[in-house]
Amino acid sequence: MSGPRMTRSTFPDPRPPEQRERGGMLRWRMALKMSMRQSLKSWPSSVLVVLLVLLPMAGVAAAAVYAESLSPSAQQRVDAELGEADAWVQAPGMPSGVRQYLDDPNAQFEYDAASSHDWIEPPADVADVIDADRLVRIELGSAAVETVAGIGAFQVVLGETWDPLLEGRYTLLEGRAPTAADEVLATPEALERLGAKVGDSVEMTKPEQTVTVTGTMSSRLEENPESVLFAGRGDAYELDGYGTTWYAEGWHATAGDVYDLNDQGIIVFDRALVQRPGDGGQPVLERGSGSSWAFYSAATATLVFCTYLVLLLAGAAFSVSAKRQQRSLAVAASVGASRADVFRIVLFQGTILGLAGGLLGSGAGIGLAALAREWFGDGSLSYTWGLKVPWWMLVGLIIIASVVGTLAALLPARNATRGDTLAALRGARRPVSVSAKRPKVGLGLIIAGAALVVVAVIGLVVTYNLPTRDLALTDKVYPVGTIAMILGPLLLQIGVVTAGHWLLAQVSRLLGRGRLGGRLAARDAVANPGRSVPSFGAIAACAFLATASIGGVATLTNMQAEGHSSIAPYGSVVAWMSGGVISDDDDLFIEDPAAVAPALAALADDATQILRDEGAGSTVVVSVPAGPSYTSDSDGEMRFDGGQMLTTPEIARPEHCAATDECSANFYERSGGGNQLFAIVAPDGLDVALGTEISAADRSAFAGGAVIVTNPQWLTEDGSVVVNSWRPEDVQGMSDAVFDPEADPASLPSAAHTETRDGILIDTETVFDESHQVYISPDTAAELGITATPSMVVADFPGITTAQLDSLRASAESETFSRSTDEMSVDLSFSQAEGPPAAAPWLWLILGAVTVLVIAASAVSLGLSRVERRPDDATLTAVGASPGVRRSVNGWQALVISAFGCIVGTVAGLMPVLGVVFILEGTGQEGLAFTEVPWLWYGLLALVLPVAVALVSWLVPPRAPDLTRRTAIA
Incomplete structure (x- = not known):
């Protein structure tokens, strides 16, 4: 017979009915105890399962802890914002009919749609509108200061930041507070940038004055501490126009007070309301930024994908483990264990190992997050809140890990209850038969998945080209079509896995006409579907993800390349110059080109010299x-x-x-x-x-x-x-x-x-x-x-470093401040002209990542195969098979499993990619054309990668057979 036999799902079950179980909780306790013993006894497979669960859980746990540690807790937030104050108040003005969220004053919502939304001009001072014991007023100004690298822009915090009420928001670190208008404090980072120490004098160009640094101070919420100075109240500094903050002592606002102040253009940050906003808090869906939601969405998608892989690979490991426990389970059944007891023994192993993987993964995730903070911590505000562990989230991950382990053991536990106890005691293995029902179900899912993608593509193209494409009804077609294009390939993969045993049987029939190694490898894959089907399913999932990612990267980079343009040759360094005459009302525009051209020409000469000093080759001035x-009139009309x-x-x-x-x-x-x-x-x-x-x-x-x-x-x-x-x-x-x-x-x-x-x-x-x-x-x-007016200087600057670019930008800042006057403003900036994003590095990265995943999945599958085939290897050796035959079986088995998975995954992943290509062509949009699809990369993924895996498997020599482990033929 050339292949496995086909059986119907209606084949009668020859097993006699069991009597009702007795014993209650005692049986559960015994099953749990035996599960723990079996897990320890078969420790290699147990370690494998724990690792399979641990790795993704550690990654997700590390991401969760790392993300949680980038933001302050509620208590840290109010302490950092307020110091010792009870609240702060700002008067930025706001439209009528708008209110703030109590826990985020800068986020506002419309509560009165019928309002005129006229702008509310706030009061200049809030002392008359709030009943506080004391107010400390803080303003923000700006200054141009001479630094080690030239002239730099600094923010000046104006007010008594050293007041004890603000301790924690601002902290005096060294020296004393300023007592005169020409004294300032600096952050330690700013002091280093100035090249000064406490007691030194520093020159300012705007305003023109010499100031003395009397001490150092920290600002808790400052993102760029290297550019912050502190001074008392004074008129010398130009205010930035960001408004004033009043810190209040002895005043606590209620929600009603806050809303009344909103009606006057004032917002409030109150210590108690921020921590307990009640119904006035910002909704959860609005609270996170777009990057935060993208991060958590990516983490969730990663968790789902990893869970799917773990279910498949751990299921294969449990299948092998259950077979190796066949005799032990049969002994338990022979002394009174029911089928339910056997089922629980295997199932509890999955629960125990999943729980262990979740616990170890969560602990490893905390450690990885701590290491990541050490590696990537740059001293910025995000890395100063300490390590925070979201315990409830980790508890959820541990529960998910336990569920994953239990589900992975479910099918092997079910299979362990089948078969004859006496045959199991003899070591005989039950012949495997292929179900006649599953191929039909799988074929139906495959057809449904492909049809879903085709219908979605046609529907989206037709809808877009309809005259009514912008109506509300047709707008609903777009998200539905997008979901269908994602769901279709997933159904196809599920269909292939469902019909996987039957498909392997057909491959076995084809290889049955070939050499001995191929025949034995194919038949072994068919004889052990609990191991082979999940293995190629896991590889198919990896290949699908890689195919879709490669297509997405190729489409995105192609669209970016088509719309990309540059002002200078790729790789060159550009000094960009601009300028304008300042009108009486401080609006910037060029009134007289002749007045600006000489300043820009001098700036071009300086930029050329700066570039040459940094090591540039040839330079050229490009003029426009x-x-x-x-001139512009009051209505903005040009004359x-x-x-x-x-x-x-x-x-x-x-x-x-x-x-x-x-x-x-x-x-x-x-x-x-x-x-x-x-x-x-x-x-x-x-x-x-x-x-x-x-x-x-x-x-x-x-x-x-x-x-x-x-x-x-x-x-x-x-x-x-x-x-x-x-x-x-x-x-x-x-x-x-x-x-x-x-x-x-x-x-x-x-x-x-x-x-x-x-x-x-x-x-x-x-x-x-x-x-x-x-x-x-x-x-x-x-x-x-x-x-002609000089516009930019282009420099041939091969191999420019980040440090050189930073130096050029520091010089540009200095030139900008030194050459700008009260009558004229000029600006100099340096940048590197970059070409369009290249797809190849990303494609290699994706291919490398999926290669690791495929090799890992193949290693698990083939490692389990070698363990399970030890009795068969012993039998082959006993009947005279050479080591080359066994090596050939290993290579062919790797080729069958990995090629099956890679080809199926690539075909499934190509469906949405080609769907997007046809949609772009059908709607006349720019994007990836059919001929621009990265077919070479898909060929590497679907064909070359499986051959490489098979070659490696063939090169790894088989283990020396143990002839004492020959299988009894029953």
């Missing part, structure tokens, strides 16, 4: 056309100076027209959208600005007046670039007709002057944005009447 001078022109290149063949010959550029594209989209570069700096080598001929043509472009959309059919000159008032404030290619030309303004210049298309690795796709030389800019 100075915008036309204008341009007469006679000035706006000179722009014209998009001749827009990128979005590549798919059709009938598409043409609209007025917005022809006029540059009112922006002078030229980058002005000296000919000898083209290589650095474009990140590629320019030929001598192209450089010469560029110097002679040609225009270099990095995108063919700027070129006409004959390779020219059209340059238009417009009156600024004609282009600014155009209606929506500027985006309509079919708009009547008579309704649109005409260019005052048009000319064409030779175009040179340069192919670059960098995808530049539209403002940096058209390059002209300074001489060409002068010919076109363009006034």
Whole structure:
């Protein structure tokens, strides 16, 4: 016979009915005692199960403890916020009809929808509206201070922060409190940044004064302590405009008091109300941030996935363990143990081992969280609240671990009650038969899962393309379709596992015509479904997760790459400069380009020198056309100076027209959208600005007046670039007709002057944005009447380090403060031009992670297989089989189980990935095309990985057989 026999579920049970159990709790106690003895006796499999439960529980417990430790407890929060005060009060103003949450004053909700929502102007002082024994007023100001690295921006806390009422919120660490206007306190981190010590003098540039550091102070809730100073009340410092905080002593607010103050534009943080807000507290679903919910969602998904894997692999381990206990269980049955007793003995082993794994995993999780805090703790506010253990959450994890262990032992316990006691005492094994019902159920689930994905994809595409796609009814189709695309592959996997024994039987029939090793391996997998089916199910789950993750990463990086553009070549360092004239009402805008250009030119020289001092190679200054001078009236309308022109290149063949010959550029594209989209570069700096080598001929043509472009959309059919000159008032404030290619030309303004210049298309690795796709030389800019203003310095800076970037940014901060005046503000910043995110590193990471999981699952499966096959190995050796045959059986068995799981998981994971591809194509959205699906990675996952696992299994030599363990043939 070439395969296992098929049986019907209606096959009569030959076992005689049992009498009703007697003994009650005594039987449960005996079953529990025997379970503990069996767990200790079969300690290798017990350790395996404990480890399988322990590892995911330790990870989840560590994540829970680590996350809990990043935020303060309720008591820590009020102590840090208030110190010794009873409450604080702020008057930021708020719309009418809005109230604060009692436990989070900065979070507000609308309680009166009928309110006008007019802005409530708060009082300047709250002393008259609250009945407090004493108030301490604290304000925030700013200052520019000379540091070791240059000039830095500092926050100045103004007020008597050293008052005993604020002890805990602010703490005087060393020295004394300031007693004069030219004295300050500093945090220890700020003192280090200043390069000073207590008693030293420090120079300020805004305000211009010399101050003496009289001591150090800590600020409990400060995220950036290296930039904080403390001073008494005074008018020398510019207030930041963040409002004032009054700390109250001897005043406790009720909920009614808080709401009455809200009606006056005042919010309250009260010690008692924050800890016990009652109905006025913030709802749980609103309390966490988006990152917190994402974290807990990811942790929950991880726990569910790990639980599924543990159920499968621990179930396989219990199946092997139960078979090895067959004789012991038969002895118990022969002396009076009922089938229920046998069931409980095996089931309790799962409970005991699951409980042990949960307890050890929770303890390990606490230790891992403590180590993680030591490793990742950077001294910031999040790491100062101490280690917090969410005990109730850990108790829940321990209960989940016990349930998982119990469920993993459920099926092996059920199988242990079957069979003949006498045959078990002889050591005979019952022939395995394949159910005729399960393949039908599994096939139904497989078809249902695939159909669900197909219907979801078609439904989503059709719904999106309907004219009524934005109605409330059709909006419900989108979440339902998304859920169906996730549920479908899961049903397919469940179907494959349900029909797994039958599928393995079919593989066995195919391999039955092959070599001896393959035949024996396939038949062993069919003969032990309790071990083989969960094993390939676990591998399939890992492969499914990897396939879906690879597809998600590829889709995301593809979309980011398509929309990515840069202002400079990838990897280069850019010094970005901007500036403006300060008007009388402190609004920043460029009134006179001639007044700003000299300051930016000097700033460009300084930036070039800073870059060279840090080790940059070649540098080039990139300039942009100075915008036309204008003034703004009280209504915000721009008034341009007469006679000035706006000179722009014209998009001749827009990128979005590549798919059709009938598409043409609209007025917005022809006029540059009112922006002078030229980058002005000296000919000898083209290589650095474009990140590629320019030929001598192209450089010469560029110097002679040609225009270099990095995108063919700027070129006409004959390779020219059209340059238009417009009156600024004609282009600014155009209606929506500027985006309509079919708009009547008579309704649109005409260019005052048009000319064409030779175009040179340069192919670059960098995808530049539209403002940096058209390059002209300074001489060409002068010919076109363009006034150049330095915009950035591009430096070829290979291998720049984080420390160098930090140094450049510190220098930029110093330059910004030193060159800004009361009449003019300039800004310098440094950054590295980065290319689009690469998918390969993430794909390798995912493949590496799933490889570890697959190898781990395979190792568990194959390790159990080798243990369970020891009697068979002894029999093979006794009848003359060579070690090569046994090695071949190991390799083939690894190939069958791992290939089965990897292929099934990859196919299931491809379903949602291809569904997303077809949805994007069907709805005209940008994204991953069918040809861009990472097929190579899926080939590595589905085909190469199983072969590698099989090869490793073949290379590991089998254990020397123990001929005394030969199985009796019954």
